[in-house]
Amino acid sequence: MKKTHIAKMAVVWLALVALSLPLIYLLDTQMLDTPDHLIAYDLGIVAYVWWLATIYFSTRPRWLAQQIGLPSLYLLHGLLGVLALVAATFHKFIAFSMFPLIKDTGNIAWYLEIFMIVYAILFLSGWLVDWVQWVRILKGILERHVFKHQVSIWLHRLNWLAVALIWLHVQLIARLNVPGFRLVFNAYTILAILAYAVWKIRWSVAASAGVVVENEAIDDQLQKVVIRLSTTQPAYQAGDFYFVSFRDKNNVSYETHPFSVASAPRQNGNELTLTIHRLGDFTRKVSQIPVGTAVKLAGPFGQFDQEVSAANGPVILYGLGSGIAPLLSLANQYAGQKKLHLIWSGPQVNDEYYQQQLASLRKQGVQVDAQHHRFDETQLCDLISDAEVAEGQVIIVGSANRVLKVRHTLRQRGFHKG
């Protein structure tokens, strides 16, 4: 992790800690109770404020995503949820109430949050599935039959119910009628609801961001979709990704799915090329989308371009399977300007479409090593020079568990953790 990134994350965490302080101050300076009980109430406040923050983060605020990147934003969202649950657990076991309704609203919210966090860790995060193979297999089976991604997203929205219960829990506690407390508490709640509502409404009323101008099969697994952007769209950068919704209810749902841009802005800044792996319910139907279909886009997101444009030494772009998409975008954008080394393994390598692209990149001075089968450790040691290890940086893209394996191999080759 880069130092600037660590500094930005530290600022965000400080802001998150500071967010609860006005409520804690109002309560602790005005309510008469034992220090133990006050700490318990403070922890309850921290939990609630952080759950509101997770709601705000779920709107993927662009100003923040541009600073810390969407993966860090998701990480923050997940960690906050877990830490809020830890705080809520202490609150539950230390705080005391005689009134059944106060206890019940708090308890139900607590059980709901436990369920949601365990569920999200399994189905929505990579915290377990990227590291433990049998959990990954189990998730795959469950996702195929019952807990599809969209079901998980809907279950995750139970967070709203938990927040509503906690809000009610606080309203029921008469002793919290200390000056200013409820005002600030309700203001925080309204701000979170507003941020979420505005995000949802903006998306539903947003005009199309572009239109499909090409949709053809590259091979029996990959589909190439070209989208012409409307003139009002912000420019994208190489290697960015969008959440894409095709507005064609007859063939495919309006769900948003993330896809990387495989084209480079310098080739044609008004058009995006997506290469879509037909592997699930949604992606298998993409081939049926007719040319002329309107498209809504959330994004662009991504920080690869910043990394490559700032690089002084060699840059290794390491693609795993269809993870090559954003790396081709970067390679085409910076070929001839940066010292690039594209390493790619995947069954698509021999497709004519990719062979032409690789040949063109080689002509522009990019070192290309591509093969159908994975590179083993010995091959990687031969492919990557000592100068690259000493001065280079690496961007690896692919399914998370394979990225972790490649990262491990590259560390053994001598790459520094940072």
Ligand SMILES: Cc1cc2nc3c(=O)[nH]c(=O)nc-3n(C[C@H](O)[C@H](O)[C@H](O)COP(=O)(O)OP(=O)(O)OC[C@H]3O[C@@H](n4cnc5c(N)ncnc54)[C@H](O)[C@@H]3O)c2cc1C
């Ligand atoms: C940043 C990013 C960039 C990506 N770029 C590309 C790309 O360029 N080309 C490509 O083929 N694929 C890309 N993907 C993967 C692609 O988003 C999924 O393959 C696709 O959403 C699967 O949808 P499905 O319903 O067809 O498959 P399913 O069988 O339902 O799901 C397959 C896998 O994709 C996950 N998934 C399903 N829906 C979503 C969703 N809405 N959001 C996030 N994950 C989901 C599921 O959890 C599951 O692990 C990218 C993913 C991310 C996170």
